[in-house]
Amino acid sequence: xxxxxxxxxxxxxxxxxxxxxxxxxxxxxxxxxxxxxxxxxxxxxxxxxxxxxxxxxxxxxxxxxxxxxxxxxxxxxxxxxxxxxxxxxxxxxxxxxxxxxxxxxxxxxxxxxxxxxxxxxxxxxxxxxxxxxxxxxxxxxxxxxxxxxxxxxxxxxxxxxx
Amino acid sequence: xxxxxxxxxxxxxxxxxxxxxxxxxxxxxxxxxxxxxxxxxxxxxxxxxxxxxxxxxxxxxxxxxxxxxxxxxxxxxxxxxxxxxxxxxxxxxxxxxxxxxxxxxxxxxxxxxxxxxxxxxxxxxxxxxxxxxxxxxxxxxxxxxxxxxxxxxxxxxxxxxxxxxxxxxxxxxxxxxxxxxxxxxxxxxxxxxxxxxxxxxxxxxxxxxxxxxxxxxxxxxxxxxxxxxxxxxxxxxxxxxxxxxxxxxxxxxxxxxxxxxxxxxxxxxxxxxxxxxxxxxxxxxxxxxxxxxxxxxxxxxxxxxxx
Numbered sequence: 188x189x190x191x192x193x194x195x196x197x198x199x200x201x202x203x204x205x206x207x208x209x210x211x212x213x214x215x216x217x218x219x220x221x222x223x224x225x226x227x228x229x230x231x232x233x234x235x236x237x238x239x240x241x242x243x244x245x246x247x248x249x250x251x252x253x254x255x256x257x258x259x260x261x262x263x264x265x266x267x268x269x270x271x272x273x274x275x276x277x278x279x280x281x282x283x284x285x286x287x288x289x290x291x292x293x294x295x296x297x298x299x300x301x302x303x304x305x306x307x308x309x310x311x312x313x314x315x316x317x318x319x320x321x322x323x324x325x326x327x328x329x330x331x332x333x334x335x336x337x338x339x340x341x342x343x344x345x346x347x348x349x
Numbered sequence: 350x351x352x353x354x355x356x357x358x359x360x361x362x363x364x365x366x367x368x369x370x371x372x373x374x375x376x377x378x379x380x381x382x383x384x385x386x387x388x389x390x391x392x393x394x395x396x397x398x399x400x401x402x403x404x405x406x407x408x409x410x411x412x413x414x415x416x417x418x419x420x421x422x423x424x425x426x427x428x429x430x431x432x433x434x435x436x437x438x439x440x441x442x443x444x445x446x447x448x449x450x451x452x453x454x455x456x457x458x459x460x461x462x463x464x465x466x467x468x469x470x471x472x473x474x475x476x477x478x479x480x481x482x483x484x485x486x487x488x489x490x491x492x493x494x495x496x497x498x499x500x501x502x503x504x505x506x507x508x509x510x511x512x513x514x515x516x517x518x519x520x521x522x523x524x525x526x527x528x529x530x531x532x533x534x535x536x537x538x539x540x541x542x543x544x545x546x547x548x549x550x551x552x553x554x555x556x557x558x559x560x561x562x563x564x565x566x567x568x569x570x571x572x573x574x575x576x577x578x579x580x581x582x583x584x585x586x587x588x589x590x591x592x593x594x595x596x597x598x599x600x601x602x603x604x605x606x607x608x609x610x611x612x613x614x615x616x617x618x619x620x621x622x623x624x625x626x627x628x629x630x631x632x633x634x635x636x637x638x639x640x641x642x643x644x645x646x647x648x649x650x651x652x653x654x655x656x
Contacts, residue, residue, distance in 0.1 A: 252592040253550070253573050256585045273648060283647050287629070288592055290653050294624050295591050295617070298512065299584070300521025309656035322656050338521065339581045 227316030248281025374432035461488030537604035596642025
Protein backbone atom coordinates (compact mmCIF):
# COMPACT_ATOMS: atom_id res chain seq x y z
CA UNK A 188 0.00 0.00 0.00
CA UNK A 189 2.40 2.63 1.21
CA UNK A 190 4.83 2.11 -1.63
CA UNK A 191 2.17 2.34 -4.27
CA UNK A 192 0.79 5.47 -2.69
CA UNK A 193 4.23 7.03 -2.60
CA UNK A 194 4.66 6.27 -6.26
CA UNK A 195 1.32 7.71 -7.19
CA UNK A 196 2.67 11.24 -7.29
CA UNK A 197 5.42 10.52 -9.77
CA UNK A 198 2.95 9.60 -12.51
CA UNK A 199 3.79 7.71 -15.66
CA UNK A 200 7.30 7.24 -16.82
CA UNK A 201 7.51 9.53 -19.85
CA UNK A 202 7.70 7.54 -23.03
CA UNK A 203 8.54 9.62 -26.06
CA UNK A 204 8.24 8.51 -29.70
CA UNK A 205 10.67 5.76 -30.54
CA UNK A 206 11.82 5.42 -26.97
CA UNK A 207 11.44 2.06 -25.29
CA UNK A 208 8.59 1.76 -22.82
CA UNK A 209 9.91 1.31 -19.31
CA UNK A 210 7.32 -0.48 -17.19
CA UNK A 211 6.96 0.19 -13.50
CA UNK A 212 6.73 -3.01 -11.52
CA UNK A 213 5.90 -3.46 -7.85
CA UNK A 214 7.65 -6.46 -6.36
CA UNK A 215 6.46 -7.96 -3.10
CA UNK A 216 9.34 -10.03 -1.71
CA UNK A 217 9.28 -12.14 1.40
CA UNK A 218 11.77 -11.22 4.07
CA UNK A 219 13.36 -14.63 4.53
CA UNK A 220 14.00 -15.85 1.00
CA UNK A 221 13.30 -13.57 -1.92
CA UNK A 222 14.43 -10.35 -0.29
CA UNK A 223 17.65 -12.05 0.73
CA UNK A 224 17.86 -13.43 -2.81
CA UNK A 225 17.52 -9.92 -4.19
CA UNK A 226 20.18 -8.79 -1.76
CA UNK A 227 22.47 -11.54 -2.93
CA UNK A 228 21.89 -10.51 -6.55
CA UNK A 229 22.99 -7.02 -5.56
CA UNK A 230 25.99 -8.15 -3.56
CA UNK A 231 27.10 -10.44 -6.38
CA UNK A 232 26.79 -7.48 -8.77
CA UNK A 233 24.40 -9.27 -11.10
CA UNK A 234 22.79 -6.96 -13.63
CA UNK A 235 19.02 -6.77 -13.73
CA UNK A 236 16.56 -4.12 -14.92
CA UNK A 237 15.83 -1.24 -12.59
CA UNK A 238 12.10 -1.25 -13.25
CA UNK A 239 11.11 -2.96 -10.03
CA UNK A 240 10.16 -1.25 -6.79
CA UNK A 241 10.60 -3.68 -3.94
CA UNK A 242 8.21 -3.92 -1.02
CA UNK A 243 9.49 -6.21 1.66
CA UNK A 244 6.92 -8.26 3.54
CA UNK A 245 7.49 -10.79 6.29
CA UNK A 246 5.96 -13.64 4.34
CA UNK A 247 4.44 -14.12 0.92
CA UNK A 248 1.39 -15.34 2.83
CA UNK A 249 0.82 -11.70 3.69
CA UNK A 250 0.09 -10.85 0.08
CA UNK A 251 -3.63 -10.62 -0.16
CA UNK A 252 -5.16 -10.28 -3.61
CA UNK A 253 -6.16 -6.78 -2.51
CA UNK A 254 -2.51 -5.69 -2.50
CA UNK A 255 -2.01 -6.92 -6.04
CA UNK A 256 -5.19 -5.28 -7.30
CA UNK A 257 -4.50 -2.03 -5.51
CA UNK A 258 -0.97 -1.85 -6.93
CA UNK A 259 -2.33 -2.30 -10.44
CA UNK A 260 -5.08 0.21 -9.75
CA UNK A 261 -2.62 2.79 -8.46
CA UNK A 262 -0.56 2.74 -11.63
CA UNK A 263 1.82 -0.19 -11.54
CA UNK A 264 2.26 -1.81 -14.94
CA UNK A 265 3.00 -5.15 -13.37
CA UNK A 266 3.18 -6.90 -10.04
CA UNK A 267 5.70 -9.53 -8.99
CA UNK A 268 5.13 -11.65 -5.91
CA UNK A 269 8.00 -13.76 -4.73
CA UNK A 270 8.44 -16.04 -1.77
CA UNK A 271 10.22 -19.11 -0.47
CA UNK A 272 10.02 -22.40 -2.30
CA UNK A 273 7.11 -24.59 -1.15
CA UNK A 274 8.19 -26.37 1.99
CA UNK A 275 10.85 -23.78 2.85
CA UNK A 276 8.53 -21.12 4.26
CA UNK A 277 9.82 -19.58 7.46
CA UNK A 278 6.28 -19.79 8.80
CA UNK A 279 5.81 -23.31 7.38
CA UNK A 280 2.75 -22.78 5.20
CA UNK A 281 2.42 -19.10 4.28
CA UNK A 282 3.50 -19.51 0.70
CA UNK A 283 1.17 -22.46 0.18
CA UNK A 284 -1.86 -20.39 1.11
CA UNK A 285 -0.72 -17.58 -1.14
CA UNK A 286 -0.23 -19.98 -4.02
CA UNK A 287 -3.84 -21.12 -3.78
CA UNK A 288 -5.24 -17.64 -3.52
CA UNK A 289 -3.20 -15.93 -6.17
CA UNK A 290 -3.48 -18.72 -8.71
CA UNK A 291 -7.24 -18.17 -8.73
CA UNK A 292 -6.80 -14.40 -8.80
CA UNK A 293 -4.67 -14.70 -11.91
CA UNK A 294 -7.21 -16.90 -13.59
CA UNK A 295 -9.98 -14.40 -12.78
CA UNK A 296 -7.89 -11.48 -14.05
CA UNK A 297 -7.44 -13.33 -17.31
CA UNK A 298 -11.14 -14.09 -17.47
CA UNK A 299 -12.01 -10.41 -17.12
CA UNK A 300 -9.83 -9.55 -20.09
CA UNK A 301 -6.77 -8.18 -18.32
CA UNK A 302 -3.39 -9.43 -19.46
CA UNK A 303 -2.48 -12.16 -16.95
CA UNK A 304 1.24 -11.57 -17.52
CA UNK A 305 0.98 -8.33 -15.60
CA UNK A 306 0.88 -10.46 -12.52
CA UNK A 307 3.89 -12.72 -12.01
CA UNK A 308 4.88 -14.99 -9.19
CA UNK A 309 8.10 -16.80 -8.44
CA UNK A 310 9.84 -18.82 -5.77
CA UNK A 311 13.34 -17.51 -5.07
CA UNK A 312 15.41 -18.76 -2.17
CA UNK A 313 18.04 -16.75 -0.31
CA UNK A 314 20.84 -18.41 -2.26
CA UNK A 315 19.33 -17.86 -5.72
CA UNK A 316 20.62 -14.40 -6.59
CA UNK A 317 21.02 -15.48 -10.20
CA UNK A 318 17.48 -16.74 -10.38
CA UNK A 319 16.18 -13.48 -8.95
CA UNK A 320 17.94 -11.50 -11.67
CA UNK A 321 16.44 -13.85 -14.28
CA UNK A 322 12.96 -13.56 -12.81
CA UNK A 323 13.13 -9.77 -12.91
CA UNK A 324 14.41 -9.83 -16.48
CA UNK A 325 11.60 -12.11 -17.66
CA UNK A 326 8.95 -10.13 -15.80
CA UNK A 327 10.13 -6.81 -17.20
CA UNK A 328 10.33 -8.26 -20.72
CA UNK A 329 6.81 -9.67 -20.51
CA UNK A 330 5.30 -6.48 -19.14
CA UNK A 331 7.21 -4.33 -21.61
CA UNK A 332 5.67 -6.30 -24.42
CA UNK A 333 2.21 -5.63 -23.01
CA UNK A 334 2.71 -1.87 -22.86
CA UNK A 335 1.35 0.53 -20.24
CA UNK A 336 -1.37 -0.64 -17.90
CA UNK A 337 -4.46 1.22 -19.11
CA UNK A 338 -7.33 -1.00 -18.08
CA UNK A 339 -7.17 0.15 -14.48
CA UNK A 340 -7.46 3.78 -15.54
CA UNK A 341 -10.53 5.90 -16.03
CA UNK A 342 -11.34 6.15 -19.73
CA UNK A 343 -10.82 9.92 -20.05
CA UNK A 344 -7.38 9.68 -18.47
CA UNK A 345 -6.60 6.73 -20.68
CA UNK A 346 -7.43 8.60 -23.89
CA UNK A 347 -6.38 12.10 -23.02
CA UNK A 348 -3.06 11.15 -21.48
CA UNK A 349 -1.80 12.80 -18.36
CA UNK B 350 -45.75 -26.39 -6.31
CA UNK B 351 -48.72 -28.14 -4.85
CA UNK B 352 -50.66 -27.25 -1.74
CA UNK B 353 -49.43 -30.55 -0.39
CA UNK B 354 -45.97 -29.18 0.34
CA UNK B 355 -47.52 -26.03 1.86
CA UNK B 356 -49.52 -28.19 4.25
CA UNK B 357 -46.40 -30.11 5.16
CA UNK B 358 -44.32 -26.94 5.74
CA UNK B 359 -46.99 -25.53 8.07
CA UNK B 360 -47.48 -28.80 9.89
CA UNK B 361 -43.76 -29.29 10.54
CA UNK B 362 -43.25 -25.63 11.43
CA UNK B 363 -46.04 -25.75 13.98
CA UNK B 364 -44.72 -28.98 15.45
CA UNK B 365 -41.22 -27.54 15.79
CA UNK B 366 -42.54 -24.27 17.20
CA UNK B 367 -44.29 -26.22 19.94
CA UNK B 368 -41.67 -28.87 20.64
CA UNK B 369 -38.41 -27.03 20.13
CA UNK B 370 -39.60 -23.60 21.24
CA UNK B 371 -38.45 -21.82 18.08
CA UNK B 372 -38.15 -18.05 18.15
CA UNK B 373 -39.74 -17.89 14.75
CA UNK B 374 -39.86 -19.68 11.43
CA UNK B 375 -38.52 -17.79 8.44
CA UNK B 376 -40.33 -18.66 5.26
CA UNK B 377 -42.14 -17.18 2.30
CA UNK B 378 -45.72 -16.04 2.05
CA UNK B 379 -47.81 -17.15 -0.92
CA UNK B 380 -46.77 -13.96 -2.77
CA UNK B 381 -43.12 -14.82 -2.22
CA UNK B 382 -42.42 -12.21 0.45
CA UNK B 383 -40.03 -13.30 3.20
CA UNK B 384 -42.13 -13.84 6.32
CA UNK B 385 -41.18 -14.25 9.95
CA UNK B 386 -43.77 -16.44 11.59
CA UNK B 387 -43.67 -16.68 15.36
CA UNK B 388 -47.25 -17.82 16.08
CA UNK B 389 -49.38 -20.63 14.68
CA UNK B 390 -51.64 -18.16 12.85
CA UNK B 391 -48.64 -16.62 11.17
CA UNK B 392 -47.33 -20.04 10.22
CA UNK B 393 -50.58 -20.62 8.33
CA UNK B 394 -49.43 -17.92 5.94
CA UNK B 395 -46.22 -19.78 5.03
CA UNK B 396 -46.07 -21.23 1.56
CA UNK B 397 -43.73 -22.25 -1.19
CA UNK B 398 -44.33 -21.71 -4.85
CA UNK B 399 -42.59 -20.44 -7.96
CA UNK B 400 -42.59 -16.82 -6.81
CA UNK B 401 -40.51 -17.54 -3.69
CA UNK B 402 -37.25 -16.09 -4.94
CA UNK B 403 -35.44 -14.81 -1.84
CA UNK B 404 -32.64 -16.72 -0.21
CA UNK B 405 -33.66 -16.67 3.44
CA UNK B 406 -30.30 -17.69 4.87
CA UNK B 407 -29.00 -14.10 5.45
CA UNK B 408 -32.10 -13.42 7.58
CA UNK B 409 -31.41 -16.58 9.55
CA UNK B 410 -27.77 -15.62 10.13
CA UNK B 411 -28.87 -12.22 11.37
CA UNK B 412 -31.60 -13.65 13.62
CA UNK B 413 -29.16 -16.00 15.31
CA UNK B 414 -26.08 -13.83 15.47
CA UNK B 415 -28.02 -10.92 16.92
CA UNK B 416 -28.90 -13.18 19.84
CA UNK B 417 -25.28 -13.95 20.63
CA UNK B 418 -23.36 -12.14 23.34
CA UNK B 419 -22.50 -12.30 27.00
CA UNK B 420 -24.77 -11.92 29.98
CA UNK B 421 -23.81 -9.68 32.91
CA UNK B 422 -22.10 -12.54 34.69
CA UNK B 423 -19.94 -13.25 31.67
CA UNK B 424 -21.78 -16.33 30.44
CA UNK B 425 -22.80 -16.93 26.83
CA UNK B 426 -26.36 -15.88 26.15
CA UNK B 427 -28.75 -18.69 25.34
CA UNK B 428 -29.65 -18.71 21.67
CA UNK B 429 -33.28 -19.50 20.96
CA UNK B 430 -33.35 -21.73 17.88
CA UNK B 431 -34.81 -20.36 14.66
CA UNK B 432 -36.61 -22.28 11.95
CA UNK B 433 -36.08 -21.68 8.27
CA UNK B 434 -37.48 -22.94 4.99
CA UNK B 435 -34.76 -23.58 2.40
CA UNK B 436 -34.54 -24.60 -1.23
CA UNK B 437 -31.64 -26.62 -2.59
CA UNK B 438 -29.37 -23.67 -3.30
CA UNK B 439 -30.17 -22.00 0.02
CA UNK B 440 -29.42 -25.20 1.89
CA UNK B 441 -25.94 -25.28 0.34
CA UNK B 442 -25.25 -21.80 1.70
CA UNK B 443 -26.63 -22.87 5.06
CA UNK B 444 -24.40 -25.95 5.08
CA UNK B 445 -21.40 -23.75 4.38
CA UNK B 446 -22.26 -21.53 7.34
CA UNK B 447 -22.64 -24.63 9.52
CA UNK B 448 -19.26 -25.92 8.31
CA UNK B 449 -17.65 -22.58 9.09
CA UNK B 450 -19.25 -22.70 12.54
CA UNK B 451 -21.05 -19.41 12.05
CA UNK B 452 -24.25 -21.19 12.99
CA UNK B 453 -24.56 -24.32 15.08
CA UNK B 454 -26.72 -27.20 13.92
CA UNK B 455 -28.82 -27.18 17.10
CA UNK B 456 -29.62 -23.49 16.66
CA UNK B 457 -31.46 -24.01 13.40
CA UNK B 458 -34.46 -26.07 12.43
CA UNK B 459 -34.42 -26.62 8.70
CA UNK B 460 -37.42 -27.40 6.55
CA UNK B 461 -36.16 -28.35 3.11
CA UNK B 462 -38.24 -27.84 -0.01
CA UNK B 463 -37.08 -29.50 -3.22
CA UNK B 464 -37.47 -26.86 -5.90
CA UNK B 465 -37.86 -27.11 -9.62
CA UNK B 466 -37.04 -23.48 -10.31
CA UNK B 467 -38.43 -20.09 -9.37
CA UNK B 468 -39.73 -17.37 -11.65
CA UNK B 469 -37.83 -14.17 -12.36
CA UNK B 470 -40.34 -11.35 -11.85
CA UNK B 471 -38.29 -9.12 -14.15
CA UNK B 472 -38.28 -11.64 -16.98
CA UNK B 473 -42.04 -11.90 -17.43
CA UNK B 474 -42.81 -15.35 -16.11
CA UNK B 475 -39.64 -17.11 -17.26
CA UNK B 476 -37.46 -19.05 -14.86
CA UNK B 477 -34.31 -17.50 -13.47
CA UNK B 478 -31.30 -18.29 -15.61
CA UNK B 479 -29.74 -20.17 -12.72
CA UNK B 480 -32.87 -22.31 -12.42
CA UNK B 481 -33.09 -23.48 -16.00
CA UNK B 482 -30.29 -25.96 -15.47
CA UNK B 483 -29.69 -26.48 -11.79
CA UNK B 484 -27.50 -29.03 -10.05
CA UNK B 485 -28.81 -28.32 -6.57
CA UNK B 486 -32.57 -28.61 -6.60
CA UNK B 487 -32.76 -30.82 -3.52
CA UNK B 488 -31.74 -29.59 -0.07
CA UNK B 489 -28.49 -31.08 1.20
CA UNK B 490 -29.07 -30.35 4.88
CA UNK B 491 -32.51 -30.48 6.49
CA UNK B 492 -34.51 -31.76 9.45
CA UNK B 493 -37.62 -32.48 7.43
CA UNK B 494 -38.30 -32.48 3.73
CA UNK B 495 -41.59 -30.95 2.63
CA UNK B 496 -42.06 -32.88 -0.60
CA UNK B 497 -40.57 -35.55 -2.82
CA UNK B 498 -37.10 -34.93 -4.22
CA UNK B 499 -36.87 -33.80 -7.84
CA UNK B 500 -34.57 -34.64 -10.72
CA UNK B 501 -31.36 -32.53 -10.85
CA UNK B 502 -29.41 -31.47 -13.92
CA UNK B 503 -25.72 -31.45 -14.64
CA UNK B 504 -23.94 -28.24 -13.67
CA UNK B 505 -24.03 -25.95 -16.67
CA UNK B 506 -20.81 -24.09 -17.46
CA UNK B 507 -21.64 -23.26 -21.08
CA UNK B 508 -21.88 -19.48 -20.56
CA UNK B 509 -18.52 -19.36 -18.80
CA UNK B 510 -16.92 -21.55 -21.42
CA UNK B 511 -18.22 -19.27 -24.15
CA UNK B 512 -16.45 -16.32 -22.53
CA UNK B 513 -13.28 -18.35 -22.00
CA UNK B 514 -13.17 -19.03 -25.73
CA UNK B 515 -13.28 -15.31 -26.57
CA UNK B 516 -10.13 -13.38 -27.33
CA UNK B 517 -8.72 -11.16 -24.63
CA UNK B 518 -9.92 -7.96 -26.31
CA UNK B 519 -13.44 -9.33 -26.64
CA UNK B 520 -13.50 -10.33 -23.00
CA UNK B 521 -12.33 -6.90 -21.89
CA UNK B 522 -14.91 -5.22 -24.10
CA UNK B 523 -17.61 -7.38 -22.52
CA UNK B 524 -16.52 -6.73 -18.95
CA UNK B 525 -15.85 -3.05 -19.52
CA UNK B 526 -19.44 -2.65 -20.61
CA UNK B 527 -20.76 -4.64 -17.66
CA UNK B 528 -18.57 -2.82 -15.13
CA UNK B 529 -19.46 0.53 -16.64
CA UNK B 530 -23.07 -0.21 -15.71
CA UNK B 531 -22.38 -1.04 -12.08
CA UNK B 532 -23.46 1.66 -9.64
CA UNK B 533 -21.72 -0.04 -6.68
CA UNK B 534 -24.78 -0.12 -4.49
CA UNK B 535 -23.17 -3.11 -2.72
CA UNK B 536 -26.41 -5.05 -2.96
CA UNK B 537 -24.48 -8.07 -4.22
CA UNK B 538 -22.38 -8.33 -1.10
CA UNK B 539 -25.20 -7.31 1.22
CA UNK B 540 -27.45 -10.10 0.04
CA UNK B 541 -24.73 -12.74 -0.22
CA UNK B 542 -25.46 -15.52 2.28
CA UNK B 543 -21.79 -16.30 2.82
CA UNK B 544 -20.69 -12.65 3.34
CA UNK B 545 -21.36 -12.25 7.04
CA UNK B 546 -18.59 -9.93 8.26
CA UNK B 547 -19.73 -7.06 10.45
CA UNK B 548 -17.55 -4.67 8.55
CA UNK B 549 -16.48 -5.01 4.96
CA UNK B 550 -13.17 -3.85 3.57
CA UNK B 551 -14.77 -3.23 0.19
CA UNK B 552 -17.14 -0.61 1.53
CA UNK B 553 -15.41 2.36 3.18
CA UNK B 554 -18.64 3.46 4.83
CA UNK B 555 -19.27 0.07 6.38
CA UNK B 556 -17.65 0.41 9.79
CA UNK B 557 -18.78 -1.57 12.79
CA UNK B 558 -19.02 1.20 15.35
CA UNK B 559 -18.97 0.18 18.98
CA UNK B 560 -19.34 2.50 21.97
CA UNK B 561 -15.56 2.57 22.38
CA UNK B 562 -14.68 3.22 18.73
CA UNK B 563 -12.74 6.47 18.58
CA UNK B 564 -12.94 9.06 15.84
CA UNK B 565 -9.33 8.27 15.06
CA UNK B 566 -10.12 4.64 14.40
CA UNK B 567 -12.96 5.59 12.12
CA UNK B 568 -10.77 8.01 10.20
CA UNK B 569 -7.82 5.67 9.77
CA UNK B 570 -9.47 2.73 8.14
CA UNK B 571 -7.60 1.60 5.06
CA UNK B 572 -9.35 2.66 1.90
CA UNK B 573 -8.97 -0.36 -0.35
CA UNK B 574 -11.61 0.62 -2.83
CA UNK B 575 -12.43 4.26 -3.33
CA UNK B 576 -15.99 5.43 -3.37
CA UNK B 577 -15.98 6.92 -6.86
CA UNK B 578 -17.98 4.84 -9.31
CA UNK B 579 -16.01 4.22 -12.47
CA UNK B 580 -14.72 1.24 -14.41
CA UNK B 581 -11.39 0.78 -12.59
CA UNK B 582 -12.87 1.05 -9.11
CA UNK B 583 -15.73 -1.24 -10.08
CA UNK B 584 -13.20 -3.66 -11.53
CA UNK B 585 -11.22 -3.70 -8.31
CA UNK B 586 -14.41 -4.10 -6.29
CA UNK B 587 -15.68 -7.08 -8.26
CA UNK B 588 -12.27 -8.71 -8.53
CA UNK B 589 -11.63 -8.21 -4.82
CA UNK B 590 -14.95 -9.73 -3.85
CA UNK B 591 -14.01 -12.99 -5.52
CA UNK B 592 -11.01 -14.04 -3.36
CA UNK B 593 -13.40 -13.90 -0.43
CA UNK B 594 -15.69 -16.36 -2.17
CA UNK B 595 -13.03 -18.87 -3.17
CA UNK B 596 -14.31 -22.32 -2.26
CA UNK B 597 -17.23 -20.69 -0.47
CA UNK B 598 -19.53 -19.40 -3.15
CA UNK B 599 -22.28 -21.96 -3.62
CA UNK B 600 -23.61 -20.24 -6.73
CA UNK B 601 -27.05 -19.49 -5.30
CA UNK B 602 -27.33 -16.53 -7.68
CA UNK B 603 -28.55 -14.12 -5.02
CA UNK B 604 -26.08 -11.40 -6.11
CA UNK B 605 -27.43 -11.49 -9.63
CA UNK B 606 -31.04 -11.51 -8.48
CA UNK B 607 -30.75 -8.41 -6.32
CA UNK B 608 -28.66 -6.38 -8.76
CA UNK B 609 -30.65 -3.27 -9.68
CA UNK B 610 -28.67 -2.94 -12.91
CA UNK B 611 -29.22 -6.60 -13.78
CA UNK B 612 -25.54 -7.30 -14.21
CA UNK B 613 -24.70 -10.94 -14.96
CA UNK B 614 -22.65 -11.36 -11.79
CA UNK B 615 -23.02 -15.11 -11.82
CA UNK B 616 -20.64 -15.19 -14.76
CA UNK B 617 -17.92 -14.33 -12.24
CA UNK B 618 -18.92 -16.67 -9.44
CA UNK B 619 -19.60 -19.59 -11.75
CA UNK B 620 -16.18 -19.18 -13.30
CA UNK B 621 -14.64 -19.11 -9.83
CA UNK B 622 -16.50 -22.26 -8.91
CA UNK B 623 -15.33 -23.92 -12.12
CA UNK B 624 -11.70 -22.96 -11.43
CA UNK B 625 -11.86 -24.23 -7.88
CA UNK B 626 -13.23 -27.50 -9.16
CA UNK B 627 -10.71 -27.86 -11.97
CA UNK B 628 -7.56 -26.73 -10.16
CA UNK B 629 -8.20 -27.99 -6.65
CA UNK B 630 -10.93 -30.59 -7.16
CA UNK B 631 -12.96 -28.90 -4.45
CA UNK B 632 -16.61 -28.08 -4.23
CA UNK B 633 -18.12 -25.64 -1.75
CA UNK B 634 -20.51 -27.16 0.82
CA UNK B 635 -20.23 -30.65 -0.58
CA UNK B 636 -20.55 -32.46 2.74
CA UNK B 637 -20.88 -31.79 6.43
CA UNK B 638 -17.69 -31.00 8.32
CA UNK B 639 -15.80 -30.04 5.19
CA UNK B 640 -12.68 -27.92 5.68
CA UNK B 641 -12.43 -24.54 3.92
CA UNK B 642 -10.32 -24.63 0.75
CA UNK B 643 -8.08 -21.72 1.69
CA UNK B 644 -7.34 -23.08 5.16
CA UNK B 645 -5.99 -26.42 3.98
CA UNK B 646 -2.32 -27.23 3.77
CA UNK B 647 -1.56 -27.92 0.17
CA UNK B 648 2.01 -29.01 -0.56
CA UNK B 649 0.86 -31.02 -3.57
CA UNK B 650 -0.72 -28.13 -5.47
CA UNK B 651 0.49 -27.46 -8.99
CA UNK B 652 2.93 -24.60 -9.34
CA UNK B 653 1.14 -23.49 -12.48
CA UNK B 654 2.38 -20.17 -13.77
CA UNK B 655 4.87 -19.63 -10.94
CA UNK B 656 8.46 -19.13 -12.05
